[in-house]
Amino acid sequence: MILVVCLNPALDVTHDVAAVDWAGVNRAHTVHTRPGGKGVNVARTLRAIGADALVLGLAGGLTGTAVEAALGRLGLPAELTRIEGETRRTFTVVDGQRGTSALFNEPGPDVGGGEFGAFRARYEAALPRAAAVVLSGSLPPGLPAGAYATLAGLATAAGVPVVLDTSGEPLRLGAAAGPAIVKPNLAELEALAGRPLCAARAGGLAEVAAADGPDPVTAAAGDLVAAGAEAVVVSLGPGGLRAVTAGGVWQAVPPAVVPGNPTGAGDAVVAALTFGLVSGQPWEERLRHAVALGAATAAAPVAGEFRQADYARVLTGVTVSRKEAA
Amino acid sequence: MILVVCLNPALDVTHDVAAVDWAGVNRAHTVHTRPGGKGVNVARTLRAIGADALVLGLAGGLTGTAVEAALGRLGLPAELTRIEGETRRTFTVVDGQRGTSALFNEPGPDVGGGEFGAFRARYEAALPRAAAVVLSGSLPPGLPAGAYATLAGLATAAGVPVVLDTSGEPLRLGAAAGPAIVKPNLAELEALAGRPLCAARAGGLAEVAAADGPDPVTAAAGDLVAAGAEAVVVSLGPGGLRAVTAGGVWQAVPPAVVPGNPTGAGDAVVAALTFGLVSGQPWEERLRHAVALGAATAAAPVAGEFRQADYARVLTGVTVSRKEAA
Numbered sequence A, B: 001m002i003l004v005v006c007l008n009p010a011l012d013v014t015h016d017v018a019a020v021d022w023a024g025v026n027r028a029h030t031v032h033t034r035p036g037g038k039g040v041n042v043a044r045t046l047r048a049i050g051a052d053a054l055v056l057g058l059a060g061g062l063t064g065t066a067v068e069a070a071l072g073r074l075g076l077p078a079e080l081t082r083i084e085g086e087t088r089r090t091f092t093v094v095d096g097q098r099g100t101s102a103l104f105n106e107p108g109p110d111v112g113g114g115e116f117g118a119f120r121a122r123y124e125a126a127l128p129r130a131a132a133v134v135l136s137g138s139l140p141p142g143l144p145a146g147a148y149a150t151l152a153g154l155a156t157a158a159g160v161p162v163v164l165d166t167s168g169e170p171l172r173l174g175a176a177a178g179p180a181i182v183k184p185n186l187a188e189l190e191a192l193a194g195r196p197l198c199a200a201r202a203g204g205l206a207e208v209a210a211a212d213g214p215d216p217v218t219a220a221a222g223d224l225v226a227a228g229a230e231a232v233v234v235s236l237g238p239g240g241l242r243a244v245t246a247g248g249v250w251q252a253v254p255p256a257v258v259p260g261n262p263t264g265a266g267d268a269v270v271a272a273l274t275f276g277l278v279s280g281q282p283w284e285e286r287l288r289h290a291v292a293l294g295a296a297t298a299a300a301p302v303a304g305e306f307r308q309a310d311y312a313r314v315l316t317g318v319t320v321s322r323k324e325a326a
Helices: A036-047 A061-074 A113-129 A145-158 A169-174 A185-191 A218-225 A265-278 A283-298 A308-317 B037-050 B059-073 B113-129 B146-159 B168-177 B185-192 B216-227 B265-278 B283-298 B308-317
Strands: A001-004 A009-017 A025-027 A030-036 A053-060 A078-083 A088-095 A100-105 A132-136 A162-165 A231-235 A239-246 A248-255 A319-324 B002-006 B010-017 B025-027 B029-034 B053-060 B078-083 B088-095 B100-105 B132-136 B162-165 B232-235 B241-245 B247-253 B317-323
Touching: A001 A036, A001 A113, A001 A265, A001 B232, A030 A036, A036 A053, A036 A132, A036 A265, A053 A061, A053 A113, A061 A078, A061 B059, A078 A113, A088 B010, A088 B037, A088 B100, A100 B088, A113 A145, A132 A265, A145 A162, A145 A169, A162 A169, A162 A265, A169 A185, A169 A218, A185 A218, A185 A231, A218 A231, A218 B002, A231 A265, A231 A283, A239 A283, A239 B308, A248 A283, A265 A283, A283 A319, A283 B029, A308 B232, B002 B113, B002 B265, B010 B025, B010 B059, B029 B037, B029 B059, B037 B053, B037 B132, B037 B265, B053 B059, B053 B113, B059 B078, B078 B113, B113 B146, B132 B146, B132 B265, B146 B162, B146 B168, B146 B185, B162 B168, B162 B247, B162 B265, B162 B317, B168 B185, B168 B216, B185 B216, B185 B232, B216 B232, B216 B241, B232 B265, B232 B283, B247 B283, B265 B283, B283 B308, B283 B317
Parallel strands: A001 A053, A001 A132, A009 A088, A025 B100, A053 A078, A100 B025, A132 A162, B002 B053, B002 B132, B010 B088, B053 B078, B132 B162
Antiparallel strands: A009 A030, A088 A100, A231 A239, A239 A248, A248 A319, B010 B029, B088 B100, B232 B241, B241 B247, B247 B317
């Protein structure tokens, strides 16, 4: 079983509107409500590729109850620790005429130390059954920036490998706790490094090369390896994935720019990397599947979902090359 | 006690955003959640002006439970009949930079005949305690257009006067069931009449005059009186209120254009008219209070709320004139 931690889940509400009046009254032609948050997306993808996932998270108020009920309707096993505050909603408006989406995020509930303690007890109780732990998404207000580092430390001490996908201080602190994989995207890695790593991000990897030594992306990822992570996989959007490990550096590139919505693609990458980790795939295979699953998810309208045909089609076209030893 | 029927209540969620990116990700600086729907606004206003109101409505799913809990937090007495479908949400985005609001409405749950029957039983049980009944807002999907006519007929048969605020076929059918007051706005009256009644709506009442006979607004309101309503009060936005009854026609005009958000102003007018009805105020007084309460509510940021100082200030400046016998 793969334990997927989701400390800040959400009730995702999506309104599909034919042509939005941004200064007036709108009636959606379709309203969808789904359980959301990055961890939930990871768990949905894990289940879709045949892995056994358990969502461990926090839930509060009636919105928390709605998230729990929605997870149940999807058949996703979840253990949610009840908290005092109200679980957040996200609200997405899809403008059919303009082809744009506007996303409105609530910050999430203020989580108390006692509540995190209760969660931690259930997490420790579940660890012996876990083949891996995924720590994914932002931390809700009130939790210390080291919350993921604490959870990662408990897992590695129990011999359970950790995949960490977050940003900022929780990423910096978490990487030092010895996770098997951390997965920043380019913007998150740049924010951590405190410098731009790519001249023209949309142009892909050709822009990343540096004059001498490792290119800036590999160098910044290497800093996270030096800090304690066993491997760093940087998602580069259309440029694919860069894996930096003590054993080598790999680059995986999709066959062509796959159009679609990048929301949720990173979560699919995390799911594939975790599945590859627990099933002992070599890095080439992990990255091939991760790129294909990310691209197939980007092409699907809903985060956490993809079409098997897209996955299979992209998979055959992914190019993986070994760059160098790190 | 005034019985306020709210068959399609809502959970109103409002996001205040500094400057909205309509094609990107937004984080609200404030999120408000309130019970909504026109009937709820009417009940809140009634309570604020000292009347005893009971909300009678339908609620389903966790959103229905959230509405019920939110009514409880406001201290508004409510009896909500549980239904199978999920109560609707409304979502409002207030753009601080542009000063605009976008409203996203969900249609509401599909209400079955058996569910309306259960509601009707509780309505009939409450009628003997009621000094008046307010029927307000749209009907949820699944209910026949004559649902308000049925409820109005039961009330009038029990000697309880009815105030009806709805539109379209439910308004046409409801007016024939003998309500004491129906309150369309100009657009609703025009839709019912099937013709424009005002050349330049924003220009106010000067535009409404016709060559001979009653002006078009009075004539169209008179048709609803002929159909069965005892009185028709047409809300004309900045033009004030026109009351058309068998005993005469009155026009009430606010002292000046009061700036603000018209959402909820109509509900405040309904509350004032109902309070005036049960307390035996003459039409001049009812209209004076209704105009002032509507204007004070328009000036407040939240539907169902107003500042007493605004109410008192506008009240002294309202002009009421008797136009003619109908």
